[in-house]
Amino acid sequence: MRYTNFTPFDLVLLAQGLGVSIGLFLVTTLIGTLIGIALGVVRFYRVPVLMQVVTFITELLKNSPVLVQLFLVFFGFPNFFHINVTPVTAAVITLSANTAAFVYVIAVSAIESIGRDQVEAARVFGLTRWQVLRHVIAPQALAFSIGPLTALMVNQLQVTSLISVIGVMDLAKIGANLNLRTLQPFIVWTAVGILYYLAAKFVALLGGRLEKRLRAYSSFRGL
Amino acid sequence: MRFDLGILRPYVGFLAEGALLTAEVCVLALIGSVILGMLVAIARTSSVRWAQWLAFAYVDLFRNIPFLVQLFFFYYGLPEIGLYIDAFTTGVIALSIAGGAYASDVIRAGILAIDNGILEAAEVSGLPRRVTFTKIVLPIALRTSVRPLGSVLINMILTSSILSTITLNELTGNAKIVASETFRPFEVYVVLLVGYAVLTYIVSIAISALHRRLNRDLVEQVS
Numbered sequence: 024m025r026y027t028n029f030t031p032f033d034l035v036l037l038a039q040g041l042g043v044s045i046g047l048f049l050v051t052t053l054i055g056t057l058i059g060i061a062l063g064v065v066r067f068y069r070v071p072v073l074m075q076v077v078t079f080i081t082e083l084l085k086n087s088p089v090l091v092q093l094f095l096v097f098f099g100f101p102n103f104f105h106i107n108v109t110p111v112t113a114a115v116i117t118l119s120a121n122t123a124a125f126v127y128v129i130a131v132s133a134i135e136s137i138g139r140d141q142v143e144a145a146r147v148f149g150l151t152r153w154q155v156l157r158h159v160i161a162p163q164a165l166a167f168s169i170g171p172l173t174a175l176m177v178n179q180l181q182v183t184s185l186i187s188v189i190g191v192m193d194l195a196k197i198g199a200n201l202n203l204r205t206l207q208p209f210i211v212w213t214a215v216g217i218l219y220y221l222a223a224k225f226v227a228l229l230g231g232r233l234e235k236r237l238r239a240y241s242s243f244r245g246l
Numbered sequence: 247m248r249f250d251l252g253i254l255r256p257y258v259g260f261l262a263e264g265a266l267l268t269a270e271v272c273v274l275a276l277i278g279s280v281i282l283g284m285l286v287a288i289a290r291t292s293s294v295r296w297a298q299w300l301a302f303a304y305v306d307l308f309r310n311i312p313f314l315v316q317l318f319f320f321y322y323g324l325p326e327i328g329l330y331i332d333a334f335t336t337g338v339i340a341l342s343i344a345g346g347a348y349a350s351d352v353i354r355a356g357i358l359a360i361d362n363g364i365l366e367a368a369e370v371s372g373l374p375r376r377v378t379f380t381k382i383v384l385p386i387a388l389r390t391s392v393r394p395l396g397s398v399l400i401n402m403i404l405t406s407s408i409l410s411t412i413t414l415n416e417l418t419g420n421a422k423i424v425a426s427e428t429f430r431p432f433e434v435y436v437v438l439l440v441g442y443a444v445l446t447y448i449v450s451i452a453i454s455a456l457h458r459r460l461n462r463d464l465v466e467q468v469s
Contacts (some may be wrong), residue, residue, distance in 0.1 A: 086400075086443040088407035091418060091435055098425060099432035103249075177310065184312035188411055195314055208322035216311045216319065223310040 027205055040197030041218050047111070047193065048183050051118035052176060058119065059126025066131055067156060077127070084124035089182050093117045097189045114186040122179050129171045133164035166237040173230025177223045184219070194218060251433055257424045264420030265441075271337055271409065271416060272402050278342030279402070280395065283349025284384070290350065291357050301350070308347035313405055316340055321412045333414040337406070345402050352394040356387030389460050396453030400446045407442070417441070 062077050084092065097113035100106060108116075137160050145155045187196035198215035202208050254261075289301035308316065317340045324331060331339075360383055368378040410419035421438045425431040 083439065083443050086404075086446045087439040088404045088418065088442055090407045090410070091421075091438050091442060094418075094422070094425075094431065095435035095439060099435045102430070103432035181310070181312035184314045185408065187314070195312065195318075198315065199318065202318070202322055208319065208326055212315055212319035212323060216315050219312055219315060220307065220310045 029205060029207075029210075033201060036197050036201065037194070037214065037218065040192065040194035040215075041222070043191065044180075044183050044193040044195075044219075045222060047114055047118065047186065047191070048180050051115055051122055051183075052179060054115070054119040055122025055179075056126050056172075058123035060130050062123065062127040063130025063134060064156070066127075067134055067160075068152065081124040081127050084121055085128070089117065089121055089185050090188065092121060093185060093189055110186070110190045113189060114183075114191050118179065118183060118186070121182070122175070125175050125179075126172070129168045129175065130164070132171075133168035134160055136167050137163050166234075169230065169234040169237055173227060173234065176226050176230065180223055180226055181219065249433065250430075251437065253428050253430050253433060254424070254437060257428070260424065261417065261420055261441075264415060264417040265445075267334075267414070268403065268406050268416040268418075271334070271341065271406050271414075272399065274338045275341035275345055275402055275406070276399050278338065279345030279349045279398065280353075282342060282346030283351075283353050284388075286346060286350035287353035287357060287387075288379070290354050305347045305350055308344050313340070313344050313408055314411065316344055317408060317412060333409070333412045336412060337409040337414050341402055341406060341409075344405070345398055348398045348401065349395060352391045352398060353387055355394070356389075356391035357383060359390065360386055392460055393453060393457040396450060396457070399453070400449055403446055403449065404442065 062081070065073055065077055093113060096117050097108055097110065100113075101108045141159055142155055145159045146152075150158070183193060184195040187193050187199065190196070194215055198211055202211045205211060286301045286304060289297040290305075292298060317337070320340045321333070321336050324336065364382060364386070365378065368382050373382075406416060407418040409416055410422060413419070415423070418438065421434050425434040428434065
């Protein structure tokens with residue numbers, strides 16, 4: 024016998040799922056952003072072979088479905104390398120790598136957005152390449168890239184829903200389970216959709232605030 | 247374990263079948279989303295307040311909810327209201343609606359980029375508003391948005407892999423079957439990953455060529 028009605032506990036389940044989704048989103052965003060920036064720096068220093076390898080791998084990651092990447096890590100890695108991969112590990116690896124690939128592109132274009140004359144002027148003053156990166160490029164590049172980064176984050180938050188396919192108990196998976204039990208797809212998926220929507224809006228809001236603050240010094244103050 | 251692609255030789259035809267289905271879904275969904283995107287872009291640029299609001303709500307909603315959730319909503323929800331359609335049709339509909347939100351933004355940008363002088367010239371020539379729109383505004387807007395629409399298509403190809411979760415055996419779905427028949431998921435998914443990347447790369451080259459060809463008389467503006 025199965026219990027087909029909604030119970031108050033379903034709300035707890037949904038909150039739990041949302042927590043898992045957001046937690047994984049935060050972790051993978053953090054790791055992905057750090058790796059992406061590191062790769063951008065590799066490109067900035069024009070490290071010979073490494074640069075081409077990075078470009079190739081990021082292109083591959085950007086131009087293939089996240090679902091396939093997930094399957095490769097979750098089903099392929101244990102089979103090929105004989106290691107144990109749990110769904111959460113697979114999710115963290117895949118989403119971090121995917122985010123890193125996109126952050127890399129943003130980092131590269133942000134670094135390139137700073138005029139050559141600034142870099143040259145700084146070099147003439149005797150700053151090392153690292154000092155130029157740290158004191159001249161980084162602050163401006165950060166303000167430049169916060170917009171694209173926010174858009175990316177909103178997108179990556181939605182991509183996290185795919186990890187439900189390999190069995191991580193995130194919001195989408197909880198939705199699928201509730202749907203199976205109650206057989207009320209409209210209510211369940213609407214609730215899940217609203218939660219994702221609100222989360223995405225919240226990320227966009229935070230990004231907008233941050234952008235405003237970072238751009239405060241360069242914005243038009245009026246005459 | 248050795249990396250051996252020879253295992254996949256008997257399955258090439260099977261995978262090609264899947265790729266063909268992916269192509270079919272994407273072409274149909276592209277047509278659907280461009281039509282939908284056009285209508286929504288018209289609503290968003292119209293002077294009717296409620297149409298503007300409705301169009302904005304649609305775009306906002308479908309861009310901020312994960313495609314997986316949208317897909318499940320349609321796949322499990324539509325039979326609930328007495329609409330029994332197969333996975334293929336559901337997939338095309340869901341992809342069209344999700345893609346339509348992105349396409350409408352692209353086309354809207356194309357419409358807003360049209361020089362006011364052109365509209366004034368049409369008005370002075372005494373053309374009715376409807377003719378101005380269908381014969382002047384829309385052709386120019388569609389023409390200049392070929393390249394961004396191409397990236398919508400590429401995104402769609404990648405997103406279509408998610409349709410494998412509703413039992414539609416397109417490229418990813420077939421690859422899953424091959425992986426479970428050969429017990430070599432690593433090889434299968436590596437090939438699939440590279441396959442998608444190559445596929446989207448070819449599409450992007452084709453789109454660029456088409457864009458340049460269609461806009462050859464205003465190269466200096468769009469290039």
